[in-house]
Amino acid sequence: MSSVATEARAVDAPPAAGPQRRHPARAIGQRHGVWIALALLVLANVVLTDDFLTLSTLQVNLTQMATIVIAAMGMTMIMATGGIDLSVGSLMAVAGAASGYLLLSDTAVFQSGWSGVVLIVAVGMLAAALFGSFNGFLVAHLRIQAIVATLVLLIAGRGIARVMTNGRLFTFENPELLLLGRGQVAGLPIQALIMVIVVVLTVVVVRLTTFGRYVIATGGNERSAHLAGVPVRRVKYLVYTVGGALAGLAGLLSVAVNGTVDAANLGLGIEFPVIAAVAIGGTRLTGGNARVLATVGGAALMQLLAYTLIRHDIPKEVANLVQAAVIVAAVAVQRRRRV
Amino acid sequence: MKTSEVPGRDAARPGGLARITGSFQFDGPRHGALVVLVAVLVFAALRYDRFYSPFHVKAFLSSTDVVCIGLIAVGMTFVISLGEIDLSVAGTTVLASIVAAMLAPHGLVVTLAGAVAVGLVVGAVNGALIALLELPSFIVTLAALLALKGLALILSGNDKVPVDFGTQLVAFYDGSLGEVVPYPFLVLLAVFLVAWVAYSFRAFGRHILAIGGNRLAAELMGLRVARSRFAAFLITGTLAGLAGAFLTAKTTSGNPLEATGWELNVIAAVVLGGTLLTGGRGSVPASLVGVLLLASVFEVLNFENGQGALTIDSNWQNVVRGLFLLLIMVVQAGITMRGERVQRRRIRDQIAAARA
């Protein structure tokens, strides 16, 4: 609204004034910009790219998106509380390293069979959730700013993952685990299906549960939420824990796709595309809203953009430039005038 | 009871507890970092014979951990004091490094000018998007990082750009004052002094801190907020550019894959120094202490490995680095909380005494 502080106490200007009344076109851009951009890009591809409308195009793009989207679901909730998790890539590595620990053991159950896979996934997610809860502890209980608090595990988490695997990269043969990463059901990659399940669950949690409502309230106005009886500390603690678990799942899928455990590179630098996807989707860095589906749209937009440029033989580096421009454009469109 | 209260004499305003302890919050970690730094340096002197040998001192003072991280941290102090962040610095450095490598044959002045120019342009673009268009710095500089790394790869043709040992740039970097103080460290010192004066003794720094403390107030007081914000990003960009030239000199090549993750090292150093990410408080010397602390801890770890008594393999290095950051942060949080408890106990005692 305005930049004069009296406004904060007594609303003297009419309530209609200010950002609530946006230009209609701008409002549409803010709400649905991601989907419009995505639709335009698909349309452009239909015209310009050979063999675009094929199953394999879909498969390739979904596969590339899956890990980012799964990690971004946790990040959306974390950012909705006004926080951020820079350590998401390291948490992926921690989960991968934990699974590697089991895969390297002599126990037969981890060498093949679905029960072993379930155990591996459970242990990996649990390990990452544990690290995530450490982030939550720092942010919620010690009240350390999220950027620095999660910086600790961004730096140390990967180190711990490497220590867990003795800094080695190794491959594994567990066929069921590989299937999880590379298999298909009805033409769709299994990991894409897992992604869809995670997205649906996140939507359900955010829209239909008390917890989801608490997440938004905490990010929207922490003091108000606290006085309204929202257990803000527990909420913050939990979003980082859940975020950790989802990062762990993303890490395990990467492991399954690659057939290797490489703690040094697993999820390295993934915090950037993950945060970018959430931001393009329109979830504010300051919290108070959680646009879960738009986050998926943001990830899809970035992925399809990269795919399009590569298909037209534009080098990956140039694609970086275009992606950067899209990110800035997205936040520029969604920008709300300062309160 | 206070009956003859003069307006303004009542220092404690109700509910302002955290604000009073706020001054500890700042001083604690800053002085804490300095104390730890001194302890580390004394420890090193006692334990390693060669730590203070001229050769090693020179090597330490001309390492990228000191010179490059130091330069960027000085700039980042301005940005963080505003309550903003610049994640693009590593991208700026690496692009400037490529440019410097290409310009190296044309002499020192041209090389440095080229690298600094890259930083200026990046800083100006960041500053324009953030200060003029009011976009969030976190996202803008994140995107800039992505773009700059892409540009560096394009410009270098995805390969290292070698630099001849004989170039002025490399010679300058290797040169030193009395075999101990390397020229690049002198440049860092000069930059540090100028920045310190600008930050702590000139109106510019006061304005940056005022904007970081309460932007609305700063605007209403007539401070040119956009200009100060723009300037802060310009400074950071410029220093990151200069760091790029020095990175090239140190590694004798422009490598598009260098400097990865430096933005986080810089932020960690500034935070270790005690500058608050929320803005409004900070100090340039404190950031330099943070940089030297991080660098010397790793130097000590290297020495420890060299002695062979205790091997800390490279996998552990980042764990130690992270734990170190954690330690300082927990101390910082602990000091704040203890301040509150002490005040509380004092008042309880007073009440008890009044009752007795």
Added chain:
Amino acid sequence: MTTDDMILDMQDIHKSFAGVPALRGARLRVGRGEAHALIGQNGAGKSTLLKVLTGVYSRDGGSIRFDGADVGFGSPYEAQRAGISPIYQEINLVPQRTVAENVFLGREPRRLGIVDRRRMVSETEELLSRIGVHVNAARPLETFSTATQQMVAIARALSFDSRLIIMDEPTSSLHDREVRKLFEVIGQLTADGVAVVFVSHKLDELYAVCDRITVLRDGRTVAESRLAEMSRIDLVAAMLGRDPQDVRAAGQTAFHREQRAVGDPVLTTKALSSWPALRGATIEVRAGEIVGLAGLLGSGRSELAESIFGARKVDHGQVTAGSAAAAAPTSPADAIRSGIALTPEDRKTEGIVAGMSVRENITLSLLPRLSRFGFINRRRERAVVAESVRRLGIKTASVDQPVSDLSGGNQQKVLLARSLVLDPDLLILDEPTRGVDVGAKAEIQRLVSDSVNDGRGVLLISSEMEEILEGSERVYVLRDGETVAHHQTEGLTQDAIMRAMASGEAPDARPSDPGDDLS
């Protein structure tokens, strides 16, 4: 007064926000060395007009003459340089920086380009002592009381050689003594030929210091007069756009009283202390009664409410509250579970969650009871909200509208609804009518009277004497965090309460057992 005597002449000012007019032909003329009152209801356009003047907004139409020249400031900075200084609330200083820095920000005295700190501090202390404040100006502003911070803001404006100083509700956080000091300073200023525009809702203050008045309503100037020639009733009538007769008949507040049986205590506090605001607060609230809590700003009223509600750590003393009547609540969530509800003082920062809808705001505290296995029962939620909106008369296009789109009064009703849907045994209302316009105020007062019932007690905190006297049956007065007086409101005068608030020497000050006065 001729045009030449005018330091400021704003004519026919228009300003719209996205098509919605905020100002439509407003006029403000201020004479040299005059203390000028600017008054109007919330939404009348006062702030907008002042922001147009100080360059925060650009005007859509009209003319501004300042000191004999046509002007149009592009920024507050330009306005300041031209000699117009606004003083806002303490929020417009930088808490982390020193007092001296705050006074001189933007115009630091320098020597060789270096900020001359010693001179800055000594000049600041000199300026402050001129208005009777003696502080160490080298200390961070945040270590001083709100009142002192306000004085620093005034000192800052004085340090400019301003010819027009705008004071936007400058007294709202000052003690009586400080208000008197401020009025002296204003007298000094106007004697020196500096004009002051004084915005306040407190009529006493306006009549005490101002020479002339401008009344705004719906973005227009509806009255302009010498203050001495305008009666209070006429002034209020002009503000509300009503006939003076109606205003007289309307009475002061909209509370109503009914005979109710007073039941068991729903709240007892004994010698409650919480550093630094509370040092021995003793009150009792019983089911079926509204109990007022009066006290100056900083007397610990809100802190007492927070302590009862588990939002503030209690150092010493005892709280027994709610139906559980067991241990004191340890958190707001805990308090809500044991039957306590609180409507906090500051609507914006402690009350609403701006990004959420009306519906979500109303049910935020009720969610645990609306959900099973963590899933919200949407049908029940909608039913509860629809009922609240109807009963409280919340004006909103839809319950899914963002709460920030609502007017202040309706936002306040949303907060009241949030508490009432909990059906609490103890309802604590902290300044329930602050910052809402007159119409909404009356409605809220009626709702407060309605909210008490046989099973519920209400603790009503208010700075307005009328609200305390007419809205509650008994009143406690807090001073410096202590209960200093306790009265039945029947037959009580404002004077008695104010004396207790100011000095703690009320005729029958009895912080002891409140039960004595009942029955």
